[in-house]
Amino acid sequence: xxxxxxxxxxxxxxxxxxxxxxxxxxxxxxxxxxxxxxxxxxxxxxxxxxxxxxxxxxxxxxxxxxxxxxxxxxxxxxxxxxxxxxxxxxxxxxxxxxxxxxxxxxxxxxxxxxxxxxxxxxxxxxxxxxxxxxxxxxxxxxxxxxxxxxxxxxxxxxxxxxxxxxxxxxxxxxxxxxxxxxxxxxxxxxxxxxxxxxxxxxxxxxxxxxxxxxxxxxxxxxxxxxxxxxxxxxxxxxxxxxxxxxxxxxxxxxxxxxxxxxxxxxxxxxxxxxxxxxxxxxxxxxxxxxxxxxxxxxxxxxxxxxxxxxxxxxxxxxxxxxxxxxxxxxxxxxxxxxxxxxxxxxxxxxxxxxxxxxxxxxxxxxxxxxxxxxxxxxxxxxxxxxxxxxxxxxxxxxxxxxxxxxxxxxxxxxxxxxxxxxxxxxxxxxxxx
Amino acid sequence: xxxxxxxxxxxxxxxxxxxxxxxxxxxxxxxxxxxxxxxxxxxxxxxxxxxxxxxxxxxxxxxxxxxxxxxxxxxxxxxxxxxxxxxxxxxxxxxxxxxxxxxxxxxxxxxxxxxxxxxxxxxxxxxxxxxxxxxxxxxxxxxxxxxxxxxxxxxxxxxxxxxxxxxxxxxxxxxxxxxxxxxxxxxxxxxxxxxxxxxxxxxxxxxxxxxxxxxxxxxxxxxxxxxxxxxxxxxxxxxxxxxxxxxxxxxxxxxxxxxxxxxxxxxxxxxxxxxxxxxxxx
Numbered sequence: 001x002x003x004x005x006x007x008x009x010x011x012x013x014x015x016x017x018x019x020x021x022x023x024x025x026x027x028x029x030x031x032x033x034x035x036x037x038x039x040x041x042x043x044x045x046x047x048x049x050x051x052x053x054x055x056x057x058x059x060x061x062x063x064x065x066x067x068x069x070x071x072x073x074x075x076x077x078x079x080x081x082x083x084x085x086x087x088x089x090x091x092x093x094x095x096x097x098x099x100x101x102x103x104x105x106x107x108x109x110x111x112x113x114x115x116x117x118x119x120x121x122x123x124x125x126x127x128x129x130x131x132x133x134x135x136x137x138x139x140x141x142x143x144x145x146x147x148x149x150x151x152x153x154x155x156x157x158x159x160x161x162x163x164x165x166x167x168x169x170x171x172x173x174x175x176x177x178x179x180x181x182x183x184x185x186x187x188x189x190x191x192x193x194x195x196x197x198x199x200x201x202x203x204x205x206x207x208x209x210x211x212x213x214x215x216x217x218x219x220x221x222x223x224x225x226x227x228x229x230x231x232x233x234x235x236x237x238x239x240x241x242x243x244x245x246x247x248x249x250x251x252x253x254x255x256x257x258x259x260x261x262x263x264x265x266x267x268x269x270x271x272x273x274x275x276x277x278x279x280x281x282x283x284x285x286x287x288x289x290x291x292x293x294x295x296x297x298x299x300x301x302x303x304x305x306x307x308x309x310x311x312x313x314x315x316x317x318x319x320x321x322x323x324x325x326x327x328x329x330x331x332x333x334x335x336x337x338x339x340x341x342x343x344x345x346x347x348x349x350x351x352x353x354x355x356x357x358x359x360x361x362x363x364x365x366x367x368x369x370x371x372x373x374x375x376x377x378x379x380x381x382x383x384x385x386x387x388x389x390x391x392x393x394x395x396x397x398x399x400x401x402x403x404x405x406x407x408x409x410x411x412x413x414x415x416x417x418x419x420x421x422x423x424x425x426x427x428x429x430x431x432x433x
Numbered sequence: 434x435x436x437x438x439x440x441x442x443x444x445x446x447x448x449x450x451x452x453x454x455x456x457x458x459x460x461x462x463x464x465x466x467x468x469x470x471x472x473x474x475x476x477x478x479x480x481x482x483x484x485x486x487x488x489x490x491x492x493x494x495x496x497x498x499x500x501x502x503x504x505x506x507x508x509x510x511x512x513x514x515x516x517x518x519x520x521x522x523x524x525x526x527x528x529x530x531x532x533x534x535x536x537x538x539x540x541x542x543x544x545x546x547x548x549x550x551x552x553x554x555x556x557x558x559x560x561x562x563x564x565x566x567x568x569x570x571x572x573x574x575x576x577x578x579x580x581x582x583x584x585x586x587x588x589x590x591x592x593x594x595x596x597x598x599x600x601x602x603x604x605x606x607x608x609x610x611x612x613x614x615x616x617x618x619x620x621x622x623x624x625x626x627x628x629x630x631x632x633x634x635x636x637x638x639x640x641x642x643x644x645x646x647x648x649x650x651x652x653x654x655x656x657x658x659x660x661x662x663x664x665x666x667x668x669x670x671x672x673x674x675x676x677x678x679x680x681x682x683x684x685x686x687x688x689x690x691x692x693x694x695x696x697x698x699x700x701x702x703x704x705x706x707x708x709x710x711x712x713x714x715x
């Protein structure tokens with residue numbers, strides 16, 4: 001028996017040594033070091049932008065001999081969870097990462113997950129960092145260091161059914177009062193609902209933000225020490241958003257709707273007005289996605305007492321994992337993906353970009369419907385650079401400030417909901433400061 | 434000697450995550466686990482055990498979900514198992530059909546039911562409208578979401594109960610039943626006084642397996658209602674709450690405390706059921 005044990009142990013050690021050797025071999029082949037054969041691991045979100053650029057990655061590989069780009073593509077939530085797990089563990093298996101500057105940018109930067117790109121962005125004048133819009137650059141800068149390169153911008157716009165408005169003789173709303181009156185008239189006619197937007201407690205916050213700003217309110221004071229969601233302006237915004245969906249929205253409206261649910265209701269011809277991000281227009285205006293694609297109209301976000309103040313934000317950026325051992329190559333890849341030429345190409349394919357030059361170039365807006373391009377241009381000029389509380393723990397803050405939205409939609413006690421949300425948000429700000 | 438590596442492997446796989454979670458629950462770890470965190474003793478436990486906003490409602494929902502689903506699944510499972518117990522024509526086909534929900538991926542099941550229960554364009558409300566019944570909010574309603582998800586759980590997991598109970602029933606000897614029949618016992622009396630006591634150990638095994646599974650349900654809740662268990666946290670069970678604390682709020686210390694309390698609850702339930710099973714086996 002003893003002899004057999006020794007043989008088994010020897011065999012196990014041999015297998016372990018062989019396996020370790022093989023794994024080590026695999027690792028050096030795949031991971032690579034700077035110079036020679038290298039694998040660049042890129043994690044991107046499911047987005048129209050990704051669909052456009054991923055087909056071009058082979059061009060980057062062809063231009064950089066020995067470089068293999070390994071692409072992982074995930075949904076927003078899965079992407080976020082993946083980062084939390086892997087970056088928490090200090091992985092070097094992610095080199096380039098697509099992230100949401102306003103949602104997790106501060107958190108990731110504070111945690112040290114994002115590499116400092118300040119020197120990288122300054123090194124190539126032809127690539128021209130100064131061409132990137134000011135708001136997006138601010139959102140990808142943390143404590144004076146550039147931690148990301150913005151790739152996609154969004155503004156909230158008004159989508160409407162041109163055929164319904166024409167048949168009822170309703171003008172395209174220019175103010176929030178006109179929007180409410182039109183939504184009410186359409187709902188009362190009884191054929192389709194007047195208005196829809198996101199309703200999920202967290203999902204709705206970003207779209208509600210334009211209502212909040214346009215009514216003259218905000219989430220907090222300038223230095224984020226005091227909650228202002230109990231102001232008269234904020235209360236009016238909560239009530240308006242709640243009325244628009246609760247009273248003039250679809251019957252039995254769900255309180256869990258994110259953009260795919262709300263956009264689907266509009267695209268299926270169930271609703272006359274819909275406010276959401278400009279980047280979603282292809283989901284409404286293309287024949288394969290929408291039954292009303294021929295009748296979709298676009299307008300700037302309607303003005304409230306404070307004017308038309310939609311959000312104008314960088315929704316996605318590219319960063320480099322601070323634990324990556326291929327930072328130079330990773331930045332070369334980012335630079336290639338965000339070059340003026342590539343950005344123009346991506347924007348021409350329908351994704352609003354963060355470079356000023358492509359918006360100034362007639363070719364850059366040629367593919368957008370004319371009305372939408374006009375609405376985006378107005379939103380970019382008048383818009384506010386954030387669409388959610390500017391804090392580190394954005395997810396928790398969104399749930400707090402979003403609670404009164406859902407109560408307003410369901411016709412509950414909005415005053416009580418605002419009072420509780422205000423107290424919770426103040427406690428949250430006190431803890432975070 | 435040969436068992437030592439296996440034991441070490443098991444100890445590493447099971448003990449280490451538990452010990453690490455226990456350690457984190459005693460710290461103020463948040464943001465990133467890699468950043469420094471302080472030992473704060475039982476503060477996280479005090480925080481969650483006094484939290485009547487999220488923690489205790491989540492405990493209640495966990496109990497309602499588990500209890501509600503289990504009760505119906507056990508009764509329905511027993512009924513179906515009894516129907517399938519005796520041979521009949523087409524039995525194989527019926528068994529396959531009944532077992533189909535069991536093999537479906539929970540997330541896919543969640544997405545499917547989410548579409549069916551969509552309040553404006555979903556099939557469920559269209560079906561009701563054919564009979565003139567007004568549309569229901571189903572998953573969308575604050576009060577109806579949890580019962581709707583209990584229904585989905587029943588739809589998916591009753592077959593597993595059927596499978597377990599059928600195995601127990603088919604292993605029984607026919608003699609006690611025949612003896613009761615000769616003594617003039619009717620069908621109900623034969624079931625209640627003969628079959629059910631005999632199948633009781635299998636019944637408790639089914640409760641044990643399904644109960645633990647139902648307690649830690651996550652995928653179907655997350656797939657249908659998303660983060661936080663819906664806008665009003667209407668289906669936020671302890672699992673969903675702990676997940677949110679970790680992945681949405683990055684509060685690893687607090688999340689670990691919730692998981693440790695939850696783990697103790699599960700251990701408690703297993704302990705009670707195991708004692709009950711031993712008693713019924715005697």
